[in-house]
Amino acid sequence: MVRSQDAVLVDEDGVLLRVTEDKVVDVLVDDRRVWSFWTVRDTVCHASAEAGEEQRLAPWPRPLRRFLDGRARITVRETVSERVLFDAEVGFGSSTSPIAIVGRHGEPLSLDKDGRLSATFDVRDPSQTGPLLDAIEEVIEVLGQLGVEAFPAYGTLLGAVREGNLLGHDSDADLGYVSRETTPVDVIRESFRLQRGIGERGYRTHRYSGAAFKVEVAEGDGVVRGLDVFGGFFDDGRLYLMGEVGQEFRQEWIFPLGTCTLADRTLPAPAVPEKLLEAMYGAGWRVPDPAFKFEKDPHTQAQLNGWFRGTQVDLRRWDRLYSSRRRKLPRGRASELAMLAHRELPAEVHVLDVGTGRGRDAWFLARKGRTVTGYDYLPHAATAVIEEAAAKGLPLDVRRLNLLELRSVLGEGARAAHQTGPRAILASHMLDATYAVGRQGFMRFARMALRGGGRLYAEFWTSKTTDVRQLWPIPVAEVADLITANGGSILHATDTVRTLSSGVDVGVGRVVAQWA
Amino acid sequence: MGVKSWLNRSPMRRIDELEERLRVLEQDNVELRRHNLRLAELTDVVQELLVPLASRDQEAIDAAIEKFTKSL
Numbered sequence: 001m002v003r004s005q006d007a008v009l010v011d012e013d014g015v016l017l018r019v020t021e022d023k024v025v026d027v028l029v030d031d032r033r034v035w036s037f038w039t040v041r042d043t044v045c046h047a048s049a050e051a052g053e054e055q056r057l058a059p060w061p062r063p064l065r066r067f068l069d070g071r072a073r074i075t076v077r078e079t080v081s082e083r084v085l086f087d088a089e090v091g092f093g094s095s096t097s098p099i100a101i102v103g104r105h106g107e108p109l110s111l112d113k114d115g116r117l118s119a120t121f122d123v124r125d126p127s128q129t130g131p132l133l134d135a136i137e138e139v140i141e142v143l144g145q146l147g148v149e150a151f152p153a154y155g156t157l158l159g160a161v162r163e164g165n166l167l168g169h170d171s172d173a174d175l176g177y178v179s180r181e182t183t184p185v186d187v188i189r190e191s192f193r194l195q196r197g198i199g200e201r202g203y204r205t206h207r208y209s210g211a212a213f214k215v216e217v218a219e220g221d222g223v224v225r226g227l228d229v230f231g232g233f234f235d236d237g238r239l240y241l242m243g244e245v246g247q248e249f250r251q252e253w254i255f256p257l258g259t260c261t262l263a264d265r266t267l268p269a270p271a272v273p274e275k276l277l278e279a280m281y282g283a284g285w286r287v288p289d290p291a292f293k294f295e296k297d298p299h300t301q302a303q304l305n306g307w308f309r310g311t312q313v314d315l316r317r318w319d320r321l322y323s324s325r326r327r328k329l330p331r332g333r334a335s336e337l338a339m340l341a342h343r344e345l346p347a348e349v350h351v352l353d354v355g356t357g358r359g360r361d362a363w364f365l366a367r368k369g370r371t372v373t374g375y376d377y378l379p380h381a382a383t384a385v386i387e388e389a390a391a392k393g394l395p396l397d398v399r400r401l402n403l404l405e406l407r408s409v410l411g412e413g414a415r416a417a418h419q420t421g422p423r424a425i426l427a428s429h430m431l432d433a434t435y436a437v438g439r440q441g442f443m444r445f446a447r448m449a450l451r452g453g454g455r456l457y458a459e460f461w462t463s464k465t466t467d468v469r470q471l472w473p474i475p476v477a478e479v480a481d482l483i484t485a486n487g488g489s490i491l492h493a494t495d496t497v498r499t500l501s502s503g504v505d506v507g508v509g510r511v512v513a514q515w516a
Numbered sequence: 517m518g519v520k521s522w523l524n525r526s527p528m529r530r531i532d533e534l535e536e537r538l539r540v541l542e543q544d545n546v547e548l549r550r551h552n553l554r555l556a557e558l559t560d561v562v563q564e565l566l567v568p569l570a571s572r573d574q575e576a577i578d579a580a581i582e583k584f585t586k587s588l
Contacts, residue, residue, distance in 0.1 A: 184549070188556035196587045207588065210553045306549025399585070406557040411565060411585040418577060 008086035010074045012093070014059040016046055017076075017085070024289050025085065028075040033122060034101055034110040035061060036079060036169060036290035063117040067101045069093030079288055107223060112171035113155065113292055119223050122168030126263070128219050129166060133265050135217040135227055136173055139198065140268060143229070146197040148177040148190070149257050151268040153230055154243060154280055160260040161273050162286060169290035172226040176241055178254050179233045184307035187211055191231045198229075210308035211242040242308060245279045246300030311405040313435065315377060321470065322381035325358065329384045334364030335428045337459040337510065342368055345455070349422045352449055354442060355430025356398060359385030365426075366396035375401035375412065403434055403441030413448030424455045431479055432460035432471040439474075443486040450515035456488060463507035467500050476509040488513040 009016040015027060015037075022040035026033045037043070043056035060068060069092055076086040092099065101117075103109050108123040121129060136152065143150040152160050153176030159167040166173070181187045188210035195213045199205050204216040211231035216224050232241030239249030253275040260269035270276045277285045281292065338361035341351065347369065353362045356374030359382035365372045366389055374382055379398045389396035402408040416423065425446055431439055446456055461473040476495045483490060492512040497505050522530065564587075568580030 184552035185556045185559075188553055189559060192556065192560050199587055210556060302546070303549065306546050307552045310550070310553065400588075402588075405588065406554060407561055407588055408585070410561050411581060411588065414565060414569065415578075415581045415585060418574075418581065 008076050010076065010086055010088070010090050012060075012068065014057050015076055015086075016055055016057050017043065019043070019054050019056045024079045024291050026077055026079050026290060028077070029072045029099060029101055031073070031075070032101075032108060032110070033120075033169065033290070035064060036111070038291055041293075042291060061111060061115060063111065063115070064101065067099055070095040070097040070099040072099040079290060105222065110169070113169055113290065116171070118171035120169055120171045121166040124219070128223070129263070131219045132166075132173055132217055132225050132227070133263055135203075135215070135225075136175065136262070136267065137265060139175060139203075139215055139227055139229070142198055142201055143175070143177060143194060146194050148179060148194065149255075149268065150175045150177040150229070151257060151270055152176075152260065152262060153241070153276075154228075156262065157260070157269065157273055158277055158281065158285060160262040160267065160269065161277060162288075164261050165263050167290075172228060174228045174230060174243075176230045176232055178239065178241070179231055181233055182235055184210070184233075187231050187233045188308065191229075194229065194231075208312060209242065210311075211304075212308070239279070240300075240304065241276075241279075242304060243280075244294050244296065244300070245276075246297065246303055247279055249275070249279060310437075311402060313404060317470075318378050318381075322358065322378060326381050326383045329388060330358040330360035330363065332360070334361050335459065337361075337428045337457050338364055338426060341365075341424060341426050341455075341457045342370070345424050346422070349424050350419070351424055351426055352416060353426045353428075354401065354445070355427060355433055356382055358382050359396075359398060361426060361428055362396055362398070363389070366394040371395040372397075373416075374398040377402055401445065403438040403445070406441070409441045409445050410448075413445045416445075416449035417451055422454065423449055424457065425449060427456065427458040427460075429460060429471060431458055432474050435472075439482060443482050446483075446488070447486045447515065450488075452515075454515050455491075456483070456511070456513045456515070458509075458511045458513075460509050461506055462495050462509040465500075465504050465506045467502050467504045468506060473507065474509070476511065479509065479511050483511065483513045488515050 008018070017039055019039045022038050024036055024038050027035040037058050039056065043058045046055040046057045071089060071091045074086065074088065074090045075084060077084045101109050103119060107119045109117045110120045110123065112118040112120050140150045151157065152174065154174040155167050155170040156173045159165055159170065179187050179190055181190055191211050191213065195205050195207060198215055205213050206216070207213045213229055215227040215229060217227050218224050230242040232239060232245070234251060237248055238246065240246045253272040254270045256271060257268040258271050259266050260273060342365060345351070350371045350373070351365050353365070353372055353374045356362050356376045359374050362372045362374040362382070363385045372395065374396070376382065376398065379400045382398045385396070386398050399412065400408065401412050427442065430442065434442070450456065458479060460479065461468055461471055462475060464473050476493050480490050480493055490511060490513050493510070495507060495509050498508045499505050565580065565584045569577055571577055
């Protein structure tokens with residue numbers, strides 16, 4: 001362990017500090033900031049603290065740990081005063097090579113304000129951030145053509161007003177607009193319209209909630225950056241801005257818009273940006289805080305959640321689960337359910353594999369010569385299967401279906417219903433991977449897709465074990481009731497016990513149903 | 517229930533009842549807020565999907581569905 005004069009210690013566990021007050025500090029690896037934290041809020045009391053002295057440990061964040069094998073110069077300094085608390089060469093693990101915290105393309109990475117390892121702006125040069133600034137200008141202009149006056153918001157507004165530039169510890173850019181609409185339903189409809197308008201201009205977009213979406217922008221070296229567009233509105237003297245804001249606010253603090261400077265660009269800004277920054281970050285917004293965490297007001301969050309959110313539940317969890325494996329073909333046998341469906345269904349039946357995940361069953365059925373469409377919350381989880389099927393010319397495609405989003409269910413349901421030929425649905429561990437709202441969405445989709453005759457094969461856990469993570473068991477009777485309430489007839493329903501490879505017994509439900 | 521009979525109840529019971537009413541009101545509020553997103557989604561489907569689906573041209577229908585699902 002290396003010890004400095006300020007009694008700060010840095011080793012494989014983390015940064016150990018002598019703490020007198022809560023301050024934000026930066027950790028630099030070879031002169032480059034990779035992490036910032038608050039000395040009380042983000043630390044734990046250290047077990048070997050000496051008497052009369054509070055020593056606290058900031059453990060290395062999980063995303064950084066995998067890089068810590070080798071040697072590097074570590075600097076710990078206070079963010080605001082820039083006072084250096086520790087500065088020395090430190091060795092980690094068994095390697096003696098220099099530590100390099102870089103991404104797949106060799107781009108330097110650091111932890112952004114959300115704790116994600118990203119190519120933050122402090123390691124980007126102007127040739128790399130230029131396309132993002134271009135996109136900010138272009139998206140603001142397009143939004144203007146579509147009828148809303150957008151401006152940099154949250155971290156991007158803070159950077160512009162406080163530093164005249166993108167914040168070094170930020171990794172995305174935010175835009176906001178205050179709608180002339182006054183009810184959430186109209187604000188949502190407007191946000192749908194804006195997303196379409198942006199998409200029609202060639203940008204890839206992704207919706208977060210009823211009032212926020214992301215525009216993807218490729219930077220100079222191919223790093224894809226998110227440009228988040230947050231909707232807001234006034235209601236009875238209160239400003240609501242998606243994300244975090246809900247408080248009394250004067251219209252004249254927003255309109256007419258003024259200007260701000262971001263790098264070398266002049267951009268629109270709220271009339272009194274300081275007021276909006278105070279609403280977003282509190283009265284201390286002028287003091288830099290690379291480890292800032294929003295103190296969420298529970299009432300505002302309940303309002304914004306109720307009005308706008310609920311269509312992306314657990315999406316990040318599923319994304320994390322699949323992110324490292326999506327380029328690998330799934331191994332192992334197809335599910336027994338897929339094999340049963342294949343035995344029972346005539347060869348010409350098009351199988352819709354809902355909740356296809358990495359596409360193991362879809363891949364099995366396509367290789368048997370069937371036409372298969374996989375559906376998933378995260379279609380890119382099946383990237384390897386999609387690419388392999390395309391290379392081999394197999395009739396397999398994978399589409400996005402969000403069972404929590406009515407538009408997605410109705411759109412994909414209408415598409416399936418309009419296709420010619422017989423269809424069947426396979427749902428292997430889909431009903432136990434979603435929630436009541438998702439199951440209702442699934443039944444709506446099944447009812448539409450199987451209208452005119454089609455079979456559903458569903459399998460799900462009926463009892464919980466520690467071996468079956470990510471899934472929530474559901475009784476067979478509940479599934480059967482849902483099916484009959486949605487116009488299906490149960491052909492076959494069982495609840496049996498299966499012994500997993502770990503030796504643990506688990507209840508498995510299977511239902512085969514027919515729509516007429 | 518009349519005000520008089522309500523006031524005649526024990527303070528603890530009144531607090532319990534008020535807490536229960538508050539819980540129900542909060543739940544009702546959550547349910548009401550949810551209608552915003554649902555209504556917006558339904559309106560969007562009618563505008564962007566149902567109207568094109570009224571066409572008898574299968575190609576136009578397929579194109580409208582594809583355009584709609586891609587725009588989400």
